[in-house]
Amino acid sequence: MAVSYEECIKACLECMEACNGCYDACLKEENVKMMADCIRYNRECADICALAAKAMQSDSPFAKQICKLCADICEACGKMCEQHNHANHCKECAESCFKCAEICRTMAS
Amino acid sequence: MAVSYEECIKACLECMEACNGCYDACLKEENVKMMADCIRYNRECADICALAAKAMQSDSPFAKQICKLCADICEACGKMCEQHNHANHCKECAESCFKCAEICRTMAS
Amino acid sequence: MAVSYEECIKACLECMEACNGCYDACLKEENVKMMADCIRYNRECADICALAAKAMQSDSPFAKQICKLCADICEACGKMCEQHNHANHCKECAESCFKCAEICRTMAS
Amino acid sequence: MAVSYEECIKACLECMEACNGCYDACLKEENVKMMADCIRYNRECADICALAAKAMQSDSPFAKQICKLCADICEACGKMCEQHNHANHCKECAESCFKCAEICRTMAS
Secondary structure, X not given: OOOOHHHHHHHHHHHHHHHHHHHHHHHOOOOOHHHHHHHHHHHHHHHHHHHHHHHHHOOOOXXXXXXXXXXXXXXXXXXXXHOOOOOHHHHHHHHXXXXXXXXXXXXXX | OOOOHHHHHHHHHHHHHHHHHHHHHHHOOOOHHHHHHHHHHXXXXXXXXXXXXXXXXXXXXXXXXXXXXXXXXXXXXXXXXXXXXXXHHHHHHHHHHHHHHHHHHHHHO | OOOOHHHHHHHHHHHHHHHHHHHHHHHOOOOOHHHHHHHHHHHHHHHHXXXXXXXXXXXXXXXXXXXXXXXXXXXXXXXXXXXXXXXXXXXXXXXXXXXXXXXXXXXXX | OOOOXXXXXHHHXXXXXXXXXXXHHHXXXXXXXXXXXXXXXXXXXXXXXXXXXXXXXXXXXOHHHHHHHHHHHHHHHHHHHHOXXXXXXXXXXXXXXXXXXXXXXXXXX
C-alpha cells in the first residue's frame, strides 16, 4: 500500500514532537541515569525526523533513502522508550515512533 | 497578548513547510536567476523555524532568544518572497513568514 | 579588533566538537542527574555552533545575527560546564565555549 | 582498512565546508539555472555531513548507518558537481565529496 508525502511528513513531525518532549521529560525525571539511553535515542530520532520532513517538503532526490534511515532510528527509539513504559511520555513516544517507522518504511520501499 | 508554545510551534512548522516548498518550486522555475535570493532566504528561514520548533518542544532555556532570531529571519524572508508575488508559492510563503514572524516576536517579548 | 569568517568558523567547529563530546561523556557519567542541565546546554550549544558555521560558510545574510545568538548560548553553556570542573570534559568544553563566545561576539559586532 | 572517527569527522567537516561554499558560489553564478541541481545537492550533502559529524562526535549508536547514507549522498553530489568542472568551486567540491564518500563508506562497513 502506498503512502503520500503529506502523510509521511505528518508522521515525522508528530514523532519529532513526541521525541523532543520525551527528551525534555526524561531530563527532568528523578532517576535520570535510568533514562540516559532514552535521552540519547530521543535526540537522534527527533533530528532524523526533522531531516526527513525537510527532505520530503523540498522534494529531495534523497527523500526515500532518508526515510529508510528514519524508519530504522524510529524503530530503535520506540523499542528503547517501550522499556520505560512506567513513564507516560515514554509510552506515548514509543507509539509515535513505531507509527512513524512503519510509514517511513512504506515510503522508502 | 500572550501566545502559547503550542501556537508558536504550529506557526513555525507551517512556515518551515512553506519555505521548503517555495525553495523547491523556485529551483524548478524557468528563471532561476531571478529567484536566487529567494532560494537562499527560504533555506535559512526553514532551518531557523525547525530550530525554533525543536527549542520550544524540548523546553529549551534559549527558546525565546531563538524565537527572536526566527522572527527577524521570517520577516526578511517574507519581504523577499513578497517581491515575487507573480509566483503563487512565493505569495503563500510570504503570508506564512509574516504570520510566523508576528507570533515569534510575541513569544520572544 | 576584527575577526575573519575563517577564524570564527574554526572556533564554532571546535566548540561544536567539544560540546558533542561533553554531551556524550555526561550521559556516560555515574551521576547523570547532576549533569542533566549540562547535557541540555551542550546539545543546544553544539546545534547553534553548527548553524553558525553553516551560515558563515555559505555567506548567509543572517550570519552576524546567528553569531550573536551563538555567542549568548556559548557563554551560557561555558558557565554551566564550568560548574562541573571536576570532570575534564566539562572543563575543556567550558574553555572552547568561552573562546567561541568571544570570537562570535566580535564577529557579530 | 579501518578508519578512525577522527579521520572521518575531518572528512565530513571538510566536505560540509566545500558544499556550503559551492552552494553559495552557484547561487552567485551568472547562469543559475544550469546550477539548480548542484545547489540542491550541495544543500543536502552539507546537511548530511553535519549530521554525520555530530553522530560520530557524540558516539551515536547510529553513527555507522548515518555514515552509510552520507557516503551515498556525497557520491551523488560529487557526480553532480563533476559535471560543472568549468567552475573551480564545483571541481574542488567534487573532490571533497568523493574523498568523504570513500571514508564514510569504509566507516560504515
